[in-house]
Amino acid sequence: MNRLVHESSPYLRQHAHNPVDWYPWGEEALRKAREEDKPILVSIGYSACHWCHVMERESFEQESVARLMNEHFVCIKVDREERPDVDAIYMDAVQAMGIRGGWPLNVFLMPDAKPFYGGTYFPARNWMSICQQIGEAFQTQRQALQDSAEGFTKNMHYSETEKYGLPVPTGLPVDFTLEELKTTYTKLAASFDVERGGTNGAPKFPMPVIWLFALRYFQQTYEPETIQAVRHTLDRMALGGIYDQIGGGFARYSTDGEWFLPHFEKMLYDNAQLLSLYSEAWLATKEPLYKRVVYQTVEWLQREMTHPEGGFYSALDADSEGEEGKFYTWTKTEILEILGPVWGELVCDYFQVTEEGNYHEESSGHATGKNILFPQRTLESFEQEHELISGQMDGLFEKLRQVRDSRIHPGLDDKILTSWNGLMLKGLVDAYRTFGEGDFLALALQNAQFIKDRLLQDGQLFHSYKEGQARIPGFLEDYAAVADAFTHLYQATFDESWLRLAEQLADYAISHFWDEADGLFFFTDRTVSDALIARKKELFDNVIPSSNSIMATALYTLSLLLDRPDFGERSHQMLQKVKGLLASNPEFLPHWASLASYHSTPTVEIAIVGPLVQEYRRQLESKYLPNKVLTGAEESGTLPLLLHRDSTEGRTMVYVCYNRACQLPVDSVAAAWELVG
Structure with missing residues (x-):
């Protein structure tokens, strides 16, 4: 066993029995590198990452590979979900090297933790060669490596204003007209896949932030092509393989352009935002499919992702029994045996299940006999076509789910992350406000109390919770997501205590994260020093909205509810800084665009x-x-x-x-x- 056996992160513990002499990120490892004058290898991943597991099996579990790594480097393993601050720094460095980022992320550092080379997944043979070459280069070309590291590190210290040519805020209220909002939406809509939904290309990620903005734009303009684009995307996702048709919840992304073949991992943050999206879309359309998705997803959350104390777990792996997707796929024979020939054939017809299987081997393209459930039509229309009683097939689906539950389940990453819980809390509140379902509110209140009791201590949030212990001082994403969620919870319950907690968190963030010179929030608390070579800011929205855009939105709402002009002015200042980018590159700022929509017509x-x-x-x-x-x-x-x-x-x-x-x-x-x- 190595030192990771003492860590709480399931991802780190997965590597505790590697022959690699892994350290967790911290002063012990960094001091060892300085004292022994050795380069550092930082390997970053997360529990539900398929290729992280592959690289572990191929390289980190092998004695010969581990011997080489231990000889040349101080080896540090990082859970990116637990330490997004470390991940952000070294992902930025790798991208500055001209390498497309992703996980696993493997970065080589000088003894002072400055990066000089990196990449993502490496096959075992390549990995051994790279480790050998870098180990030798450190001895023979050290100055060149140091110069390179200094250059990449210098790049990290430019402010966002300098890097992106952002304006200096005027201090006046932000001006954002409906015409400017139309320009932003039109530019964004140019990337929409009109045939298959989502955005162009593959793989396809759900990207809830894009479609939430589109809904807000539609509410102000009522352009029919806008709601059509939203509905087309939400329909294709909900009726695709990316959605767990009998268990609820969405996979992280579809590897193809048809929403058919998912990367089977399920992340809390995706499903949190998709609850908000499908709830809002139901309000705008009253489409029964969207209500079905919300109710099924909440059932999955309660059944598989809820800690007894009320927190929500982080993720489910893509793999079970060493095979990606094994838990979720079916043979036609299995379905017929469970449901009988008549009902089994009907269910196979609905889900496009065939004898040869619709799920092919990626390498050979050969049929496997396995099927991904892929209806591509609503249950209501299928039941009407076959003259079935409404809801009659749900009992059949439940039989399949119960049988599936007897299989070996994918691995559960059971750490509880504050920011992701904040996103899910808001998703549940949005679902409650839409459907009025008391169970949704009860689950939300249970989670909010958990955050308050377990993750908030003396006015300060902690980022991660496991085995009764809150760990790691909170990041901006934690304060932003929880403050935003508490603000929405107040509006559902009118319990002012949640609003006062949101105000308290916003005030803390301003005093500990705000950069007056740049007019944006740092990602890390100024009072926490952990040997990081830079303090980063998170500006651009991705699969999760940026912490700055969530905080700017929370401050705007709080300014109205609390009559705090200082909150409103700060939110305006932040939106002013990105206004130009909203016109030129809205695909990177859709959550900011939603905030802008609140200014194009009065709130x-x-x-x-x-x-x-x-x-x-x-x-x-x-x-x-x-x-x-x-x-x-x-x-x-x-x-x-x-x-x-x-x-x-x-x-x-x-x-x-x-x-x-x-x-x-x-x-x-x-x-x-x-x-x-």
């Missing part, structure tokens, strides 16, 4: 006071209007929008406001909608 501020406060809230949320904030109380509350506002003679009153100017109160939701316009 409606709605206060509800009276005994029917929750009933009125539910009615007000029955229409799709994302550009709003809600406050409410049975009697007048302490929030600015609720001060001096009471119910009238026991009637519930609604106050509709724009830019802190309110209309006369009304006593019905219908009258309130007339004021909203």
Whole structure:
């Protein structure tokens, strides 16, 4: 065993029995490199990463490979999900070397932790050759390697303003017109795959942030081609192999352009955002398929991803029994044996299951006899075509799921990450606000209490939780995601304690992460020093929105709910900085674009006071209007929008406001909608 046996990360523990003399990231390993004057190998991955497992089997488990690595390097293993700060620095360095990033990420550093060479997956023979060459080069060409490392490190210290030519904020409220929003959307829409949904090319990632922005743009313009693009994508994903048709939840991405063949790992962060997306899309369209996806995904979350204390686990592996996707695929014979010939044939017809199998070997292209469930049509239309009772096939699917549960399951990464839990908390709140399902709210409140009790200590968040212990001081992504989620939880419950916690987290982030010179937030806390060679900022949205864009959005909402102009000014300043990029490169900033949409038309501020406060809230949320904030109380509350506002003679009153100017109160939701316009 090596030192990783003492770590809490499942990914690190997977490598605890490697013959490689692995260290976790920390001062012990870095000091050893300095004292022994040895280069460092940092190998970064995560538990659900298929090619990380492949490289471990081919290289890190082999005595001959490990001997070479131990001879030449101080070897450090990093879980990128646990240490996104370390991952960001060395991913940036590898990309600066002209290498496309990805995981596993393997980077070679000088003894002072500055990078000079790196790459992703290496076959065993190549890996041994590279380790040998670099070990020799360190002895014979050290100055050249040091010069290279200094250059890559210098590049990391440029501010975002310098790197991308961002403007210096004026301090005035941000101006973002509807026409500018149209320009951003039109540029983004040029990348849409009109035939197969999603964005052009393969592999295809769900990218919820893109389609959430498209929905917000549609709500302001009602352009039919916009909602058509959203629906086409959401339909193809929900009816594709990327979605677990009998168990709920989405895989991380589709390896092909048809949404058919997934990379089978399931990530909490994807499914969190997809809950929000499909909930909002249902509000805009009332498409039954989207409601089905939300309910199934929440059932999967409860069944497979929830810790007894209320936190949510991180991921499920793609592999089981050493084979990718084995848990999720079926032979036709299996289905017929479970369901019988009549119902089995019907289910096989629906899911396009064949005797030879629709899932082919990647290397040879030969049929395997295995099938990915790939309906490509809604269950409602299939049941109508075969004159079945609505929902009749769900019982058949449940039989398949129960049999599948007896199989060996994919590995579970059971660490609990604060930022990803924040995203899922918001997803559950969005689902509750859309469908009014009490179980969704109960699960959300259980998770929020877990975050408050286990991950928030003396006003400071921690990033990771496992085996009863919160570890690693929180990053900006933790403060941003949780503050945003608590803000939405308040608007669902009108429990002001969640809003005050969100305010507390936002204030902490400003005092510990804000860079006054650059007008953006650092990713790491200024009070935490961990021998990192640079403090990075996360600006661009990807499969997860950037921590800066989430925080800017949370600050905007909090500024309205709390009447905190300082929060609003900071959010405006951040949006001003990226405004030019939104026009030129919106594909990298879709979550920023959603924030911009709140400025192209005024945000409606709605206060509800009276005994029917929750009933009125539910009615007000029955229409799709994302550009709003809600406050409410049975009697007048302490929030600015609720001060001096009471119910009238026991009637519930609604106050509709724009830019802190309110209309006369009304006593019905219908009258309130007339004021909203």
